[in-house]
Amino acid sequence: MGEFELLAKLRERLPKDGPKVKLGSGDDAAVTVPGGATATSVDAIIEGVHFRRGETDLRTVGRKALATALSDLAAMGAEAGEAYVVLGAPADLSEGDFLALLDGLLELAAETGTTLAGGDVTRAPALTLAVTVVGHAATAEGFVTRAGAKPGDLLVLTGEIGGAAAGRLLLEHADLAAAVPEATAARLRERQLDPLPRLRSGHALAGAGAGAMIDLSDGLAGDAGHLAGASGVALEIDAGTLPLAKGVAEVAAAAGREPLELAVSGGEDYELLAALPADRLAEASSAIGEAAETTLTPVGRVAAGEGVEIRLPAGGRLEAKGFDHLAEP
């Protein structure tokens, strides 16, 4: 199929409006009336760099392209709004492949209340999805940046980590699957291939007074470093409190790796790390409970100074080896 036919198929399937969308795809531009402040983030995933065709179905690739972009909005505490997609299609992409990608995008859009408001299709040497997402808040101050962590704040983490890295190991070394029950292995692979953006949790944490927030795409150590740097503070993380996804310990052991290494340097978990005034913890936990998306765990604190210290239970210090993950910042 040529680009024109693909573009027509894309536009055919796009919804014509959303709560803030006055004019969807098909004109020179989509028209929205934001009615407050917007948070905008761009992200791209490219075959051979961020994913391998054949490792999973293209519906899931479409879902992940949108999920990783929306995760940045979750980290702002934004309400999901619109998404715009540039799809670069290699010559061997069949109509079925294309529609599967689009179905994945539309499926996650529907699940997250995002309107796919525009798109473009072009020929490309490798399958490319560049996704722009726009989220909303009543005012610019309603968004949570990386820069507002204060000494004395608690550090809290949504969900469980290390799962995406363990999933990557399972995808690359099929024999490791023997280390865990098949349902656990499947769940870990899913953490890698089909992450879910923590939009409701991010919104709940913003409402509960989070002063700074970031999503874990590079890995806890790296992303905590970004937050510490932007806020001009030091972060102390208690390794013993980190909630590891089920099966991470077993897969790590079978692979001759440290479970904590996967959790701290593995990346792609797309959970949220936030700094929270200590007296807001109960409120935040209750808001996360109501969001009914995932759990919340205190994992450390903010101190004066700079950098990230990860404290091992035994009093040691974690040496985070470079973990070879596929994710982009």
Place this chain on the structure above:
Amino acid sequence: MGEFELLAKLRERLPKDGPKVKLGSGDDAAVTVPGGATATSVDAIIEGVHFRRGETDLRTVGRKALATALSDLAAMGAEAGEAYVVLGAPADLSEGDFLALLDGLLELAAETGTTLAGGDVTRAPALTLAVTVVGHAATAEGFVTRAGAKPGDLLVLTGEIGGAAAGRLLLEHADLAAAVPEATAARLRERQLDPLPRLRSGHALAGAGAGAMIDLSDGLAGDAGHLAGASGVALEIDAGTLPLAKGVAEVAAAAGREPLELAVSGGEDYELLAALPADRLAEASSAIGEAAETTLTPVGRVAAGEGVEIRLPAGGRLEAKGFDHLAEP
């Protein structure tokens, strides 16, 4: 250079704010307060598909990537606002290449009053620039779509056409340059390599009551067809009135092509075609004069019916052969 270093260099050079930008690149998302309605468009240019490295310098490639995206905003009558760029960098892209691209983007952003508010850098098999642009108007009704042309309206065209197609011929067949003075050849190549979005003209036409507007990326015949289809009308274009860029006739003759073919099917001129109530022509011409960007020419009219008819001066009908241009819709 790795992606992280490229990303750091990108962020280093991005301005920290613009009139509506509260938080620029470097956090999870950029924060803006639009204060009205927004028009958003996405566009990508990819090496080997839309341009060839070596045909021009990378500064100009950066300019064109942003220009073609902004042209969609011009066609909405929007005020330029923010741009977000995903840059896919092949392994052989040097730091100098990267900075040249970025300089081109920033240069055209400054010329057009656009804030480059965010970006992402990733590894890619071929140089890829995916650009999202956001334009503004006080209300959604302030934008001009493709759908509002009415029978009885005049068709008006900004600037001159055929130049980009003649420029493409000159780039591909160096011997054709003998057909025109070198300054003319250089100007035609520039029309192809370094188009300028007609933002001020689009805004002026919107203010003067244009009911429908589109930018000429595919070529006059194709884009007029899009406008006719969206408005549910027929367009009659008088071929004899079409303003051809200087040198198009000579280059076409030397290449054994019809000048009108280049003008009508050549594409990539990025001029604007608008439908205008007949009693607003004087006002529109005056507004275009004040915009001081280019000229305005009446080229036909809107009628009841469907489709596009291009009337030759001799009473014949133009047979638009498929012209092999590189542009995307």
